[in-house]
Structures are given as C-alpha cells and as structure tokens.
Amino acid sequence: MEKVFSKTKGLTDVPFTYCPGCTHGIIHRLIAEVLEEMDLLENTIGVAPVGCSGFLLDMFSCDFVGGPHGRAQAVATGIKRAMPERTVFTYQGDGDIAAIGTSHAIHVAARGEKITSIMVNNAVFGMTGGQMAPTTIGGQVTTTSPYGRDCALAGPPIDLPKTIATLEGAVYVAAGSVDSPKNVAQTKKMIKKAFQVQQKGLGFSFVSILSTCPTNWGLSPVDSLNWLRKNMMPVYQLGELKATEEVNAL
C-alpha cells in the first residue's frame, strides 16, 4: 500500500506540550516540513520565545536557542550576523513579539535583517493563563479584561504584520490562519516563501498566523475554530500583505 503521509524529519519524537485543540502543533509541523523539503534542517538555527511554545527547542530537530521573553529577534540577529550563511528563524507568540518584544520586531524589519520570524497570534497570553495581549480583540474577555477588552481604556488591538509591512527592510509579510485545511495549505506556502526570501538574502520575512487557544478562551476545539473565524478574521487582514518585486520573481 502506498504511504501517503509520514511525520516530518524536522520534528523530534519529543511529545508536544500543548493543550488539546491548540494549533501550535500544526504550525510546528508546517515549519518543520518546509525546512525538510528545502533541505535546511542541518543549516538552520531556530530561536524560541518565552510562552507556551517556549519548549519547542526540544521538538524541532534543528539547533535551537532560547533567550529572554520578547528578545528572540535580537538573539536571532546575533546568530545571523555571526553566521550569515545559516538559516535563522524565530518562533514567537503574539505576547512575545507584539508586546514586550515590539522594539525588536520593528528594528529587525527596519534593518532588513535576513532572518524569518513566525508570529503565532491567539489573542491572549497563553502560558500565564489567558491575560489580555495587545492582540486581544475589542470586547474579548480575558483574566485581565474580565468585562471584555475596553478599547477606550486599552486601545484597539495591534495588527503587527500591517505595521511591519510599512518598513522597507521587510520584503515579505504574510498573514495566514490554520483554521481549515485550505488555510493550512496556504499558510505553508507563505512559510516556504519566507524561508526562500531568506535563502536569497532579500531581507526580512515575516509570517503571522492566527491560532486558537481553547483552554484560555474557554471553548471546545471546534468552537475555538469558529470563534477565530468569526472574531479574529474581521480584525486581522489575511493574505500576502507585502511582497517586493524581487520576492514575486522567486
């Protein structure tokens, strides 16, 4: 019988630590598959965030470095400057990259740092138990916005990819989702293109991915996917937000 699917070599056998229904696992697989398909596993150094995905260092089969909360892109800059021939990427939650690490997010893009950043947006701080993040949408209930996010008080949510897309050094910016098979396939293409951009040395590449957090949203996995579609998709623009001519020529 023909084998139609097998686990990517990009992932180790270390079990995922994620809650049932969380989509971090899908995103891990997509990145690992892309690295394997591009034959980059031995060439790549990943940089981990602090948060739910802070333990992915053991889950990927490439080298990995973990530093302080929000600093992954600064750490990645140091690695890339020391080893420009290597592929370097960061994997960060929205709390990591869009709150405490925002200055680095802006400046790696401004410098056109030749790294790839993957942002996983689930609209909350997951690991600490579902607090409000800069990406929490208006009216969303979290433990630090128990009456729903009041945009008059906390401001409206940040759509980080749109901000990053305004900077010249960011040559490829895309926003995907993993709520459906179609979107999973689309997101994988975006991740692949982001790594191709880095391989060609064109500049900073950034992929943001909408993700679920059933535990902290207080919903079943299926209801979480529906909640994401109904509440996050109208707020966060999806698709390729920016691709320079050079990127489109790839």
Next chain:
Amino acid sequence: MRRQLLKGNEAIAEAAIRSGCKLFFGYPITPSTEIIEYLSRNLPKAGGAVLQGEDEIASINMCYGAAATGARVMTASSSPGYSLKQEGMSYLAAAELPVVVVNINRNGPGLGGLGPSQGDYFQCTKGGGHGDYRTIVLAPSKGQEMYDYTMKAFDLADKYRTPVVILADGMLGQTMEPIEFKERPSVELPEKDWVTTGCIGRPKRKISMYNLTNEAGEEISLKLQAKFNKMKDLEQQWENYCTDDAEYLLVGYGTCGRVGKSAVQLARQQGIKLGLIRPITLWPFPEKAFISLPKIKGILTVELNAGQMVEDVKLAVKCSIPVQSHTRVGGMLLSENSVLKKLAEVFQLEVRV
C-alpha cells in the same frame, strides 16, 4: 613594541580586536561611546562587524545570539545602559555564554552625571540581574590595564563559559595614556563543543536555561554554583603595594587604586607605614589578600561611592581589624591628601597635609 596614545575606552576596543573579537553590539552612551566609535572604524578592517542595536537590551541579546555560535563578542555601556542589560546578564550567566561586557561607570542613581564614580560596585559584583548568579568583574586602574584586562576578560569568558564584566569609570575611559599593543597571550582554552551552529554531521543542540521541575532546577543551579565556587577559588587577583611592613592599609580599586598609591607615598614620606591592596577582580573579591595581616592596625577603603566595597573588606577580615571608608560621591574625585587626612582622623595618627 608599538605604543600609541589612546583613550582608555579606545584601549579596550583595540584589545578586543586583537583578542579575536569578531562582533560588537552596542548603543552609544557617554562616557563609554569611544568604544563603539573606535570599533566601528576598525573592527570591519579586522574582518569583524559592529551593529548598533536599537537599545541596550537588544545589544546584549545580540551578544547572546552571537556567543551561542561560538564567536567572540563584546558590548559596552555606562551605568544607566548597564542597568538595562541586567536581564541579559542573568540569561547569559544561566545559559553559560561567554560575552565581555564593559561598564564605564558614571555616577547615579538615575541619569546621574558623567564624572568618575564607583557607584555600580554592588550592581556589578552582587549580580544586578535576577537569580543566583555571579560574574567575574575586572577593574583596571590605568590605560594599559584597560587593554590588558580586556584580553584577560575574553579568555576568562571562554574558560568558564560566562559573561565577564570590565568595570572602569569615566576618568579611566577618557584619559589618554600610552598603550603598548601587546599580542594576545597564548592560553589553553576548552573547545567550544556546545555551540549552536547548525547540526551538520552531529546531533542537534540547544542553548537555553529553564527547568520544568524543581528537582531539575536544583540540579542546574547546583552545577552553576559549583562553577562560581571554582572561579572564586582560582581567579582572585589583586596588587600589593608597600604591604610587607605596613601597619595600616588602604583598599582601593580602579581610579582609587591610583590615588591610593600616591597617598601611600605621601604617608611613607612622613614615616607612616601605609600600604595598599588594589583589588583587580572585584568578583571574586580577593579575600585571599586579607588572610594573614598580623601587623595591620587599621584598614581604610577608598571609594568613589557612598561606601560599598567596605562591606566586602569587612567580610574578608571577618571584622578582626577596624575597617573604615573614605568616600566621595556624585562624580567628584578624591585627592591623596584627603585620604591621608581621613586616615589620620579615624586611626588617631599625626600627619601633615
């Protein structure tokens, strides 16, 4: 051998290049800025690179990343900027990454001023960042030592896989002195078999420090503490000046070590048997210098702060000898005359100043 007139900050930068430092990440702040300026001019010529970070936090974390690949890397700042780097210092110590970090101490707290100060003694020697960790701290007292200790700092960082601090002040950083461009000493260093450079032909590696169980946390912490204890045992360094027959001792590092030498000469002209211990490592504090001092009747620390190192001296002599301190704050310098006057006052000696 080639000698050149350089600012202390430039001496640090030149020594870094000659130590094989390939990357420098920093953010300008007076009075340390000549380090990043000198390196911006000269490090690229030596095959390295300088990147000006968006802030101090980015700069130290860029060092973290570069050190993870095994590259020799340095950053430099001054007090308020060094404060911002403390998160990074804690993570570097935890992940055991060798980075040389220069702090050209200005006076504080807060924004403070630019004058020479030793107000960051506690911050540099007691940790500064969170958690139970130690970093080696080297304290040069003149231009040539800015150069020599920088070379030493890179070797110590690699030897122990640890961040090493060079602590000087604005006067040492800004004063021009003739510097001998010594070659890098040949030192046997452990192979960097832990670096994350891509897993070509070897199993994957990771560099990080966290623990998911308290038991693992204890194990990792004890391993780190054993390393710190080894540094404490092996790396204490200091200079003795006229201590053999001394009845009174000054203890001063950096700029105060220099002022202290002048005070010793002044006292000896008047028949007072004064000596000086100049700590070179501030951590580990050179406790061994104080083990056997049977003739010493009193100790005076000389510090450009409100009295910080005096606590370590008291601990070193286990309070068996009277220890007093002579201090000046706010960026002002101490004179050798004022040291002598204070010595006379606290130990009831007759001096002419």
